[in-house]
Amino acid sequence: MGTRAAAFTAKIRNLNDFHTRLLHGVVPAPSGLDIANTLKYFSQTLLGVLREIQERPVDMLRHRDQDTIRLALFPNLDYAGLHQSIVALVDIMPLIQYGTQAFGQAMLNTLACLVLFLERKVIDTLPYLVASMMTSIPESLHQQLITILCYHILPVTVGAPAVEGEEENYAAASVPAVLMMIFQYTDNSAYHCQLLECLMSLKSDIAKDLLCVIAYGTPTSRSPAANLLFYYWPSLNPTLYDRRGIHIKFSGWKPLLCQIEECDGDGTSEAVKVCFDHAVCLGACPENPPPLFLCIDCAEEIRREHSTVEFFDILMPMAQVSATCENKVKQIFFFVWKMLYYCDIVFCYT
Ligand SMILES: [Zn+2]
Secondary structure (H helix, E strand, C coil): CCHHHHHHHHHHHHHHHHHHHHHCCCCCCCCHHHHHHHHHHHHHHHHHHHHCCCCCHHHHCCCHHHHHHHHHCCCCCCHHHHHHHHHHHHHCHHHCCCCHHHHHHHHHHHHHHHHHHCCHHHHCCHHHHHHHHHHCCCHHHHHHHHHHHHHHHHHHHCCCCCCCCCCCCHHHHCHHHHHHHHHHHCCCHHHHHHHHHHHHHHCCCHHHHHHHHHHHCCHHHHHHHHHHHHHHCHHHCCCCCCCCCCCCCCCCCCCCECCCCCCCCCCCCECCEEECCHHHHHHHCCCCCCCEEECHHHHHHHHHHCCCCCCEECCCCCCCCCCCCCCHHHHHHHHHHHHHHHHHHHHHCC
C-alpha cells in the first residue's frame, strides 16, 4: 500500500474515532474545528489526485455510461470508506457543541470534491444526504448548501440522463424528499425558488414531485409546495377569481458570483459560464472543487490562454412568471398543454 493510500486510510480512522467519541460522549469531545481540519486534508488530497489526471472526469461524471472509464482513472484510495464516515458524521451533527460553522463548511466542500471519485449507486444518494444536512447545519450555511446541491450534486445525479433500459434511478426518486426537506427546514423562498428552478432545468416532470410533497409531505412543507406549483404553473390557476386569496411574494434568488479571485468585478460580477476542464479550473482556483463558474470577462480571459477550452451557459434566475399569457399562439398551446397535464395527473393519481 502506498504512503498516500496509508495516510488516507489512517485519516478515515481519525474521522471514525471522532464519530465514536461524539456518539458515546467521551470527554473531551472533539469540536467541529477538529473534524473540519481532518476534512480539509481530504478535500486537498482529492484535488491533488485530480491534478494528476489527464483525461476529463468532470465531463464524464455527467454521463452514466462513462462511469467505468471514469473510475478507472483514479488511484486506489478508500473513497467509499470516506463517504461512509461522512454519512455517519452527518447523523451525529446535532451532538457537535462548538465549531459547527467550520464543520458544516468543510463537510459540504469535501462532498463537492468527493463526488467525482464515487460509484454511481453512491453518487445517486448524495442529493438526499446533502438535503438532510439542512436539519442541523447553522442557518448561515443554508446558501452554501443550496449552492452545492444546485451546482455540484443535482446536475450530475438528477441531470445525468438514464442509461438505456434503466428504470427510475435513486436520485430521481429522491427528488420529492429533497424538496420536502428544504421546504421544511428553511422558510426563505429564494432557496425554494432556486432549488425548484434548478430541478426544472434537469427533470421533465417536476410538477409531479411537487404534487407528491403536497399530497404526502409534512404540514410545513405542503404550503410552499402548493404556492410554488401555482407560481410556476399559473395556467393551473388562471383566473383572478381563483387567485384572490393568494398574496405570496417570491423574492428571486441570487445568481452565483464569479469564482475567480482576481476578477475585475471585485466579487460582484455574476457567473454566467461554467468550465468542466479540471486542469483549467484548478489552475484558476486551486482550492475550489470543479467545475468553475465565472463571469463573461474572466471566461474571455481564460479563452485567450487556452483556446481549446469550452464554456457552457449556466442557469440564471427565471424572470417574473406571467399569470396570463399575452401571446395568442401561446394561449392555445397552454390550453392544450393544460388539458394534457390534467389527463396525466388524473391518470397517475387514480
Ligand atoms: Zn470574473
